[in-house]
Amino acid sequence: MFTAVIIPCYNEANRFPLNRYLSFLKLNHNVLLYFVNDGSTDQTLEILSKLKKKSLDKIQIVSLTKNQGKAEAVRSGMLEAQRNKDIYCFAYLDADLSTSLEECLRLADRIDSQKELVFGSRIKKNDNNIRVKNSRFIIGRIIAAFISMMLKISVYDTQCGCKIFTLKWSKMVFKDPFLTSWLFDVEIFYRLINKFGRKSILNKIEEVPLKEWINVDDSKVSLSYGFKVWFDILKIYRYYD
Numbered sequence: 001m002f003t004a005v006i007i008p009c010y011n012e013a014n015r016f017p018l019n020r021y022l023s024f025l026k027l028n029h030n031v032l033l034y035f036v037n038d039g040s041t042d043q044t045l046e047i048l049s050k051l052k053k054k055s056l057d058k059i060q061i062v063s064l065t066k067n068q069g070k071a072e073a074v075r076s077g078m079l080e081a082q083r084n085k086d087i088y089c090f091a092y093l094d095a096d097l098s099t100s101l102e103e104c105l106r107l108a109d110r111i112d113s114q115k116e117l118v119f120g121s122r123i124k125k126n127d128n129n130i131r132v133k134n135s136r137f138i139i140g141r142i143i144a145a146f147i148s149m150m151l152k153i154s155v156y157d158t159q160c161g162c163k164i165f166t167l168k169w170s171k172m173v174f175k176d177p178f179l180t181s182w183l184f185d186v187e188i189f190y191r192l193i194n195k196f197g198r199k200s201i202l203n204k205i206e207e208v209p210l211k212e213w214i215n216v217d218d219s220k221v222s223l224s225y226g227f228k229v230w231f232d233i234l235k236i237y238r239y240y241d
Contacts, residue, residue, distance in 0.1 A: 001030070001086060001087070001088040002030055002031060002032045002084070002086050002087045002088070003030060003031050003032070003087070003088070003089050003090075003091060003105065003108045003164075004031075004032045004033075004034055004081040004084070004087045004089070004090050004091065005031060005032070005033050005034065005091045005092070005093050005101065005104060006034045006036065006074055006077035006078055006081060006090065006091065006092040006093070007033060007034065007035050007036065007077070007092070007093055007094070007095050008036045008038055008070050008073035008074050008077065008092070008094075008095065009035055009036060009037050009038060009040060009044050009048065009073075009095045010037075010038040010039070010040055010044070010067060010070075010073070011040045011041060011042045011044060012040070012042075012044045012047070012095045012096070013040075013042040013043040013044050013046075013047055014042070015096050015216060016044070016047050016095060016096075017096065017097050018047060018050075018051060020097055020100075020101075021033070021051055021097075021101075022051070022054060022055070024101045024102070025054075025055045025058050025059075028101075028105065029058075031058065031101070031105065032058055032059075032060065032081070032084070032087065033058060033059050033060070034059075034060045034061075034062060034077040034080060034081050035048045035051075035059065035060070035061050035062070035077075035095075036061075036062045036063075036064065036073040036074070036076055036077040037061060037062070037063040037064065038064050038067050038068055038069070038070070038072075038073040039064050039065060039066045039067035039068065040067075045061075045063060048061050049061070060080065060081075062076055062077055062080050064076060069181030069182075070181055070182060070184070071177075071178040071180065071181045071182070071184035071187075072177060072178070072181070074092045074174075074184070075174045075177065075178065077092070078090055078092070078170055078174040079174065082167065082170060082171060087167070088111075088166075088167065089108050089111045089164050089165065089166055089167070090164065090165045090166075090167065090170040091104050091107075091108055091162065091163065091164040091165070092161070092162075092163060093161060093162055094161040096216040098161070098213055098214055098215060098216050099120055099160070099161060099162040099210060099212075099213055100212065103120065103162065103210055103211060103212065103213075104120075104162050104164070106211075107119070107120060107162065107164055107208050108164045110164075110206060110208065111164055111165075111166060114203075114204070115204060115205065115206050116165065116166045116168065116169040116204040116205065117163065117164070117165050117166075117169055117192070117201075117204065117205040117206070118163070118164045118205070118206045118208060119157075119160060119162060119163040119164070119205070119206075119207055119208070120157070120160040120161075120162035120163070120207075120208060120209075120210045120213075121156050121157040121160055121207045121208060121209050121210060122157050122160055122210055122213045123156050123157065123209050125209060127211075128209060128210060128211050128212060129211070129212040129213075129214070130210065130212070130213045131213070131214045131215055132213070132215040133215060136215065140159065143159075143229060143233075144156065144157055144158060144159065146233070147159075147186055147233065150186075150233070150237060150241070151186070151189050151190065151193065152198060153189070153193070153198055153201075153202065155189070155207060156207060157207070158185050158186055158189060159183075159185050159186075160185075160210070160213075162210070163185070163188070169192070172191070172195060173188050173191055173192065179232075179235055179236060179239055180232045180235065180236060182229070182232070183229065183232045183233065183236060186233070186236055187236055187240065190236065190240035190241070191240075192205075193240075194240060
């Protein structure tokens with residue numbers, strides 16, 4: 001049985017860590033990578049095609065003709081991966097590997113009959129390596145604290161781009177399009193809460209501190225979104241709560 005990792009890609013040519021992917025695939029044979037080319041206008045598709053040629057049986061490319069945003073890119077990859085009956089858990093990860101594939105697999109190993117969703121947490125500790133710019137850290141913590149209060153569940157880091165689902169929860173969570181492109185992680189938690197209730201999901205989810213997370217300078221999310229994000233939060237709250 002395989003772990004599928006969905007990796008949305010939009011204009012990643014200048015920062016795509018090709019060699020890290022190749023090294024990982026040589027050592028790990030129970031992982032399938034689903035790259036979703038989200039209407040890129042640079043050389044992203046060519047790079048992905050080059051990678052696929054080197055690892056034919058471990059890579060699938062889903063190509064969207066127009067840019068749909070991260071939420072729909074991840075959803076498209078999930079729907080494609082769900083067609084493979086040999087996959088038992090479904091993850092998504094950022095293409096720059098700020099969270100490594102190795103970390104993703106470490107978290108995926110915690111998926112079992114008791115845990116339907118395992119997700120990473122970028123909490124700074126003495127024994128880990130979490131590197132993020134101070135400005136982004138401060139804005140992120142303010143937003144994360146507010147989201148946790150809104151959801152009424154104790155989650156430190158809803159926005160960490162490393163989450164792993166069972167097939168059952170993957171199908172339920174990604175069945176319908178999301179309202180927002182960047183805050184779809186919050187929508188995921190709302191969908192689970194509205195489906196199962198807050199108390200029930202707490203027994204089925206696990207937040208795991210990452211050992212390492214390194215911020216990549218060329219982020220697709222601008223600092224200005226730190227102000228616009230509140231409109232998306234309001235939209236989500238009005239729809240789901």
